[in-house]
Amino acid sequence: MKIVMKFGGTSVGTGENIRHVADSVTQYAKKDYKVVVVVSALAGVTNSLLEVACQAKKSDEKQIDSFTKELLKKHREAISTAITSKQIQKEVTQITEKTISELEKVLTGICYVGELTPKSKDYVASFGERLSAPIVCGAIRDHKFESQCFTGKEAGIVTDSNFGEANPLMNYTTHLIRERLGPLFEKGTIPVVTGFIATNQDGIVTTVGRGGSDYTATILGVALQVDEVWIWTDVDGIMTTDPKIVPTARMLPQLSYQEAAEMAIFGAKAMHPRALGPVIKENIPVRIRNTAHPENMGTLITNKPATNETKPVKAVAMIKDVAMLNVNGAAMVGAPGSYAKVFEVLGKNSINVMMISTAVSEANISMIIKRALLGRAISNLEIALLERGGVVSEVTAEDDVAVIAVMGANMKGTLGVASHIFNTVAKAGINIRMIAQGSSELNISFVVKEKDGVAVVRAIHDEFNLDKA
């Protein structure tokens, strides 16, 4: 069997966890599995890198020294617990020190220039994986297995220059990965590849989006034509909802690519929304598995829907950190092209619209976008539309909302699901701000105040008995 195994930040949070990862990888290798490992940054490191980069931009140089010292300490501790051989410890420590000193220079540069571009942000974010992968590789070598460490760039993952959400150039990438990793992989060496990070055609570091190590894993899986891609994480698989919200959430043993993609897009964090793209075309199965419970086979994602599932509603998710943008104007009624103008302004400013709803009266369009982009969206719409005295008279926003998405392939054509959902929300005394249902009928999404989100998810999970098969 050929497998790509991706270990998320939650699976490599500490040296002890990394040792456990190396144990599990080498156990499979002993059983003649051919394994490629993809690894995320240690839990919390990517967030902290992005925070310190923002502080550096404000010319706050003091933070840099204490941050890098703390980062070095964290990784040194991981090295000393994950690896027993003094020689390997020394080699990995040297790489770690060199990488952190490079990071220090980058942060100081940002501090002096006072500018943090999407390009430099990706460069800073890449350090998390650049620090974790050598430790995982060292821990595997410590188990007396051949292993070699690669950055995404060294492995051959080439993307466009859409920094922060880069897209792989799949044909070129496949060619390079086969050339660089193929022979090693075939002879049983275990390549350890940094997740999340890649390069554009000019050799500049890019990232494939937050949580993007899942994407790296499926890209490698397709290039190396593996039998399955395993995403190891801290839950048993994809569940009926986030188990942090509803502890009785149930693991879904089987999902189709379409259902899993829908769930990922709508907030099931266990999987990156774009990660299924490459494997769907090649029909390579993906499994979500729990690092702490390797005896469970987790959620299997294939092109076949689960046959024994008849319930219309299968899962419910909450998407936080979003905002609702309302564009109003009586003159929009019957004015061809007025929606196009609104979306053109947002598109030009790289603002992705996640959800849209509009009334037949056409006097209002409501949209959901990422909360962090709200300021940019409002100001650009105001400049472009209000000043010209066009059809739009007002742009308003609510930044304290969350999207609730209710999903299930069997909702298609089942009568009364929407009314059942909305009655449940009403019974909980919660007001709905906006509703959208795609024509795929795989999900119904609506918007509530963020403070009510958890209560809505719990009420729906309970009402539709999602904890029972």
Ligand code: ADP
């Ligand atoms: P990793 O570090 O392994 O990539 P993530 O934090 O990205 O892990 O994703 C795992 C987390 O996703 C879980 O701890 C869980 O709280 C959250 N989650 C949200 N919705 C779901 C869901 N429907 N099924 C499983 N996990 C979910």
Ligand code: ASP
């Ligand atoms: N480390 C990256 C992040 O936190 C990628 C990942 O974990 O998949 O977003």
Ligand code: MG
């Ligand atoms: Mg993740």
